[in-house]
Amino acid sequence: MKQEFTITVYTEDHIGLINRIAIIFSRRKINIGSINAGPTEVETIHRFTIVITETEEVVQKITKQIEKQVDVLKAFYNTDDELVWQEMAMYKVPTKIIAEQVKVERLLRQYGANTVVIRNDYTVFETTGQREEINALAQALEPWGLIEFVRSARIAIIKSSHGLHKALLEFEAAEPSEPVVENEFLDQRDGVFTL
Amino acid sequence: MERTFEENKQKASDKTQLVQQLSGSQIVLEAFLHEGVKTIFGYPGGAIMPIYDALYDYTDRLEHILVRHEQGAIHAAQGYARVSGKTGIVFATSGPGATNLVTGLADALIDSTPLVCITGQVFAHLLGTDAFQETDVINITTPVTKWNYQVTDADELPSVLAKAFHIAGSGRPGPVLIDITKNAQLQKTDYRGYTPCNYIRSYRPKPIPRAEYIEAAAVLINSAKKPLVVFGQGVLLGNAEKEFTAFIEKAGIPSAWTILGMSAIPTSHPLGVGMVGMHGNYGPNLLTNECDLLIAIGMRFDDRVTGRLDMYAKQAKIIHMDIDPAEIDKNVKTDVPVWGDCKETLPALTALINKKEHKEWLQKFKDCAEKENLKVIQGEMFPVEEVLTMAEVINHLNELTNGEAIIVTDVGQHQMVACRYAKYQHSKSNITSGGLGTMGFALPAAIGAAYGDTSRTVVAVIGDGGVQMTIQELGTIMQFKPNVKILILNNCFLGMVRQWQQLFHEKRYSFVDIQSPDFVQVAKGYGIPGQSVNKRSNLNGALKTMLEHEGSYLLEVMVGKENNVFPMVPQGKSVSDIVLSRDEM
Numbered sequence: 001m002k003q004e005f006t007i008t009v010y011t012e013d014h015i016g017l018i019n020r021i022a023i024i025f026s027r028r029k030i031n032i033g034s035i036n037a038g039p040t041e042v043e044t045i046h047r048f049t050i051v052i053t054e055t056e057e058v059v060q061k062i063t064k065q066i067e068k069q070v071d072v073l074k075a076f077y078n079t080d081d082e083l084v085w086q087e088m089a090m091y092k093v094p095t096k097i098i099a100e101q102v103k104v105e106r107l108l109r110q111y112g113a114n115t116v117v118i119r120n121d122y123t124v125f126e127t128t129g130q131r132e133e134i135n136a137l138a139q140a141l142e143p144w145g146l147i148e149f150v151r152s153a154r155i156a157i158i159k160s161s162h163g164l165h166k167a168l169l170e171f172e173a174a175e176p177s178e179p180v181v182e183n184e185f186l187d188q189r190d191g192v193f194t195l
Numbered sequence: 196m197e198r199t200f201e202e203n204k205q206k207a208s209d210k211t212q213l214v215q216q217l218s219g220s221q222i223v224l225e226a227f228l229h230e231g232v233k234t235i236f237g238y239p240g241g242a243i244m245p246i247y248d249a250l251y252d253y254t255d256r257l258e259h260i261l262v263r264h265e266q267g268a269i270h271a272a273q274g275y276a277r278v279s280g281k282t283g284i285v286f287a288t289s290g291p292g293a294t295n296l297v298t299g300l301a302d303a304l305i306d307s308t309p310l311v312c313i314t315g316q317v318f319a320h321l322l323g324t325d326a327f328q329e330t331d332v333i334n335i336t337t338p339v340t341k342w343n344y345q346v347t348d349a350d351e352l353p354s355v356l357a358k359a360f361h362i363a364g365s366g367r368p369g370p371v372l373i374d375i376t377k378n379a380q381l382q383k384t385d386y387r388g389y390t391p392c393n394y395i396r397s398y399r400p401k402p403i404p405r406a407e408y409i410e411a412a413a414v415l416i417n418s419a420k421k422p423l424v425v426f427g428q429g430v431l432l433g434n435a436e437k438e439f440t441a442f443i444e445k446a447g448i449p450s451a452w453t454i455l456g457m458s459a460i461p462t463s464h465p466l467g468v469g470m471v472g473m474h475g476n477y478g479p480n481l482l483t484n485e486c487d488l489l490i491a492i493g494m495r496f497d498d499r500v501t502g503r504l505d506m507y508a509k510q511a512k513i514i515h516m517d518i519d520p521a522e523i524d525k526n527v528k529t530d531v532p533v534w535g536d537c538k539e540t541l542p543a544l545t546a547l548i549n550k551k552e553h554k555e556w557l558q559k560f561k562d563c564a565e566k567e568n569l570k571v572i573q574g575e576m577f578p579v580e581e582v583l584t585m586a587e588v589i590n591h592l593n594e595l596t597n598g599e600a601i602i603v604t605d606v607g608q609h610q611m612v613a614c615r616y617a618k619y620q621h622s623k624s625n626i627t628s629g630g631l632g633t634m635g636f637a638l639p640a641a642i643g644a645a646y647g648d649t650s651r652t653v654v655a656v657i658g659d660g661g662v663q664m665t666i667q668e669l670g671t672i673m674q675f676k677p678n679v680k681i682l683i684l685n686n687c688f689l690g691m692v693r694q695w696q697q698l699f700h701e702k703r704y705s706f707v708d709i710q711s712p713d714f715v716q717v718a719k720g721y722g723i724p725g726q727s728v729n730k731r732s733n734l735n736g737a738l739k740t741m742l743e744h745e746g747s748y749l750l751e752v753m754v755g756k757e758n759n760v761f762p763m764v765p766q767g768k769s770v771s772d773i774v775l776s777r778d779e780m
Binding site for chain 2: 011012016020023027060061064065067068070071072073171174175177178181183184186188
């Protein structure tokens with residue numbers, strides 16, 4: 001049975017790794033629901049949070065294939081109930097509507113939306129929460145002239161991950177990572193003799 | 196930035212160390228010398244010219260074989276690696292040079308062959324500008340490499356190359372590609388010597404064997420009545436031939452090989468029951484669905500081995516021993532997974548098992564072999580028809596080489612026949628493109644094999660289709676004179692596809708009637724002697740001439756046009772549905 005799984009991947013901070021991980025999904029024609037790449041509590045170790053809807057068997061195999069990559073430290077998969085997870089969304093709404101329509105104001109209160117920007121022509125709200133709540137507010141705002149809606153990828157914390165933080169710290173302390181070498185020559189095109 | 200006293204002291208001692216000013220290109224070659232590299236297969240071009248310039252001063256220590264196409268270089272490096280057990284080295288330039296490596300990379304990845312490929316790349320400041328011969332090699336090769344990395348700064352080279360060799364050769368081996376921009380090749384930098392790498396913090400080449408699984412496996416083996424071992428290339432890659440033989444001999448278990456596991460034990464071993472797979476032997480395929488315990492060692496349950504998965508060894512308990520945890524449960528659900536290097540896990544397991552013989556069970560394999568012998572093998576090896584068969588050619592070859600030769604095969608009918616009938620005495624003797632099925636593999640791979648072990652005879656068995664895919668490598672043989680015996684089994688067809696069209700597509704022969712040049716004349720053009728035979732009476736003599744000739748030789752044997760390879764597990768059928776002839780289909 002297909003269900004939503006969140007795959008958490010701890011990796012080195014290396015260029016091109018996102019591609020190496022993403023192709024593991026695309027090769028099997030699996031759509032990535034959302035993908036978030038960012039830092040962890042340990043500087044130099046990166047964390048991917050990937051959401052897909054698949055059977056557990058497929059997710060298990062994919063997680064092994066991810067962990068097999070040389071620059072991957074560890075990969076886990078979890079169901080939603082094993083996680084604390086959040087997504088963030090922003091909604092751009094005409095300011096006029098909010099000023100005039102009590103219903104809209106009530107909606108925003110009801111969903112706990114925070115104001116990010118207020119301008120004469122439009123206002124941007126933000127909510128953080130789970131997918132259903134975010135989508136529900138977007139739908140509710142739709143008839144009231146929602147101009148733009150954007151939702152972030154999921155970020156998630158594994159409920160039972162006490163040991164992991166310590167392991168990561170020890171890991172980094174035992175052998176600190178090497179700095180990433182980026183291409184420092186890209187903007188020095190002029191004046192370089194080429195063949 | 197202020198330095199502490201300790202750091203200053205360190206800095207001072209660094210200076211007393213021998214520090215050389217070397218270019219990135221020289222560092223690459225120094226790294227090779229430290230890693231024990233002797234032979235490089237490559238082709239120069241604009242973006243790798245600084246490395247070739249540096250190579251000019253290293254030719255007394257490094258041998259470079261100039262191939263005729265980069266695909267030839269990488270297949271040669273594969274042949275070299277498979278025979279020698281060392282890492283194969285490839286040089287190619289940027290753009291088309293690098294893209295020509297892709298087939299070989301995919302082949303090496305799926306067949307777990309250790310390679311380090313160095314590609315030149317345009318100057319770092321030109322990356323992403325569609326510069327001349329610029330292509331995004333790193334992203335093109337990501338799915339077909341174990342690891343790849345782009346170097347834009349020569350300072351990185353010693354550590355990156357050390358990592359490359361470590362990753363390519365350790366754990367489950369595979370190809371690594373290092374793309375070096377031209378500025379990094381030219382850049383002079385302080386070189387403080389080369390330190391080999393044996394540890395990367397995010398990389399676990401070998402899972403630690405777990406005692407409880409080895410114990411559980413031993414319990415299953417000790418209680419099994421009809422155990423069957425199926426072993427793959429893992430035994431060869433782990434250099435565990437002795438450990439493996441000790442294991443099967445103590446347990447008395449009939450053992451079948453996959454196409455890549457072949458030659459890990461001599462083909463004449465009393466417990467060796469033949470090859471599994473689509474065109475494997477009758478017994479091991481049929482009895483896979485009768486055994487009560489299947490012990491898979493260093494193999495990955497390819498679909499050509501398993502046939503229909505939902506009807507594969509369902510009655511048996513499965514023990515899967517592999518170094519790659521991602522292989523466990525990938526295709527076949529395992530009862531007892533034994534992670535680890537089989538060189539370590541096999542002796543541990545052998546220690547726990549009882550000395551046994553499975554005479555009755557082994558007899559079943561012998562009975563099957565007898566049935567296959569009567570229905571297939573006799574007719575193939577000693578045909579009554581006038582036309583020659585591929586099997587009789589291999590049979591004569593066996594007699595003349597006494598199973599001492601390295602046999603490199605291409606892909607297709609001749610490959611299946613060679614792997615079915617060839618006899619081997621020594622490990623690492625059967626070199627073929629297994630997982631990817633790359634036509635055109637054999638000729639360049641045989642060149643590499645000849646460098647991988649100069650003491651042994653190398654016979655490249657190739658079909659008339661496959662040889663035309665990389666025939667330009669005759670030029671490499673002409674120039675560098677490796678000793679390669681080229682045996683073309685010519686049936687004037689793309690035989691395997693034709694067989695399928697005959698069996699499954701109502702004999703609609705769609706573009707399989709391939710025409711060939713006069714191969715003997717072509718070889719002659721390259722200064723390679725040869726002959727073509729189409730009569731039985733001339734066959735043995737011609738093979739003898741080929742084998743006794745000093746240097747490379749091309750022998751074309753005209754064989755039956757529409758001969759089929761049997762037995763066969765038809766696609767989509769269970770391994771126990773294996774048929775011995777067309778009548779059974």
